[in-house]
Amino acid sequence: MIESWRWYGEFDSIPLSDVAQTGARGIVTALHGIPYGEVWPQDAIVARKALVTEAGFDWVVVESLPIHERIKRGDGDLSQLFANYRQSMANLAAEGITTICYNFMPLLDWTRTDLAAPVAGGATCLRFEAVRMAAFEVHMLGRRAAEDDYPDDILAKAAAWFQAANDADRAALLAAIMAGLPGAFDRYDVDGLKAALAAYDGIGRDALRANYQRFLNEVVPTAEELGVRLCVHPDDPPRDILGLPRIVSNGDDLEWVLKAYDSPANGITLCSGSLGANPANDVPVIAGKVAHRIHFAHLRNVRKDPDGSFEEAAHLDGDTDMVALVRVLLDEEARRCDVGRADHAIPFRPDHGHHMLSDLARDLIPGYPLIGRLRGLAELRGVMRALSHG
Template sequence: MLETWRWYGPFDKITLGEVAQTGARGIVNALHEIPYGEVWSREAIAKRAEEIRGAGFEWSVVESLPIHESIKRGDGDLAPLFENYRTSMANLAAEGVHTICYNFMPLLDWTRTDLAAPVKGGGTCLRFEAHRMAAFEIHMLKREGAEDDYPPEVCAKAASWFQQASEADREELLASIMTGMPGAFDRYDVEGLREALKSYEGIGRAELRENYRRFLEEIIPAAEELGIRMCVHPDDPPRDILGLPRIVSDGDDIAWILGAVESAANGLTLCSGSLGANPANDVPAIARQFADRIHFAHLRNVAKDPDGSFEEAAHLGGDTDMVALVRVLLEEEARRRDAGRADHTIPFRPDHGHELLTDIGAGAIPGYPMIGRLRGLAELRGIIAALTS
């Protein structure tokens, strides 16, 4: 397995020189400064690739090549957006980048209510607190019907939190929920989010699936021609939020996606944390079921609470059997190697580390500190060494 490290380019306080000290050989990167829907020019890609390769790395995976909201909603003349996406893919392939991670989450990317929740022994982690999300939806956003999406006890706790929360507490909650995608150009206040949600009125699970099918039908043939592996990232969290449907949350969703356009180019980013936040998901079993279509892996762990809350755990802690999961990935690599595939190696990266020691106060992108992820990489490296010795 290829050790990689997510690096945010000009948005990242961690330098490539520091990343080199982790021992990772691949970089996961994107041109976050380019607005969604616009073409990634070959010149811009080449400049970033030169920076990465000049530091001694390979640009292993693009994460992400974002999908414009109009494609997700299926509105307007989408032909120019699809053409721009295909052009960006062709430019990436021309510069030697052939794995593209993306997601189909409506409006928001990963969502947390706390960016610095304390962890036992010191340090902080990302956390999704069900009652705080409910407080945001019911009392701050005032979304119609939001009460029906949460159990009564969570709604009661949400009301109590909201009554006691200061204006600063509410602003902090909004900022946390809006943090998920560094470089994204849409940052909403409460009123702006209300307006943005109106654009999804009438779009349920079935409609979003059909819009996704159209995206795959437009993009996967180009990926086949270019030798690109597209790999969808699961929803995070794997549940409907803000009244918006999530359609990449479990094994059934993944089966639908991979079957919508049958192609090796239509693949999966196996994110053990996103899938692991759904109590119904057996992550190693999902990995085994779709092993031949896994093109990239995010290896992290979460600890879940009965009310739907969860937080980032240590990579060897949490609710997912990480040893069993890594064994599945190594077995798939061996199968590909035995089949004579030149691309048998699965890139992976540690994900959403705790902020530890000098991470605290260093200003790293939330979830992407130096020491916390280095600890995760070391633990994963140990699993791989033990299973392959």
């Protein structure tokens, strides 16, 4: 497998010279400063690739080439947005960058309620707390339909939290949830979020699936022509959130994606943490069923609570059997070798990580510390080496 590292370019306080010391040799990055829906210019891609190459790395995966919200909503004349997406793919392929991760999550890329939840030993992690999410939806956002999404005991605790919370507590909760908004980097206040959510009124699961089908129909043929492999990232968390439908949340959803446009160019980013946040998802089993179309992997672990809360665990310590999952990926690589695929190696990155040691004093992108991810990469490297030796 190709050991890789997510790097946010000019928005990342971790320099590539530090990343070089992790042992990773692949970089996963994107042009985060370009507004959604605009073409990624060839010269900007060349410049980013030069930075990566001069630092001793290969740019192995784009994460992400984002999809404009209008495409997700099926809103109006989308011909120019689709044309721009195809041109960005062509510009990337011209520079030899042919694995593109993306997601089809409405509005939010991921959702957490705490960006620095304490863990044993003094480190911190990302956490999704069901009570605080309910408090936000019902009492801060005023989304009354949210009361149907939570059991009575969670709603009672949410009301108590809201009553006890001060302005700073509520502002911190809003900031944590807004951290999941993509791009560089607009954030909403409560009224702004209400307006953004209103644009999705009337768009349910079936409508979102239809809009996704249209996206695949528009871009996968071009990906085939270019030799590009697209790989969708699962929903995070894998459930409806803020009244927005989610359609890439479990094994059945992933199989639907692959059948929606049956092509090697239409594949999966296997994210063990996103899928692992749903107690019904057996991640190694799911991975085995879609292994032939896994083009990229995010390896992280979560620990779940009975009320639907979850938090980032150490990479080998959460609810997902990481050794079994890595075994699936290595077996798939071996299968690809056996059939003569030159591109048999699957790029992966240690996803997220605990903020620990000196990283606690640094201004880092939430979930993307240096030391916590280095720990995860080292642990995963050890698992892979051991399994490779049988």
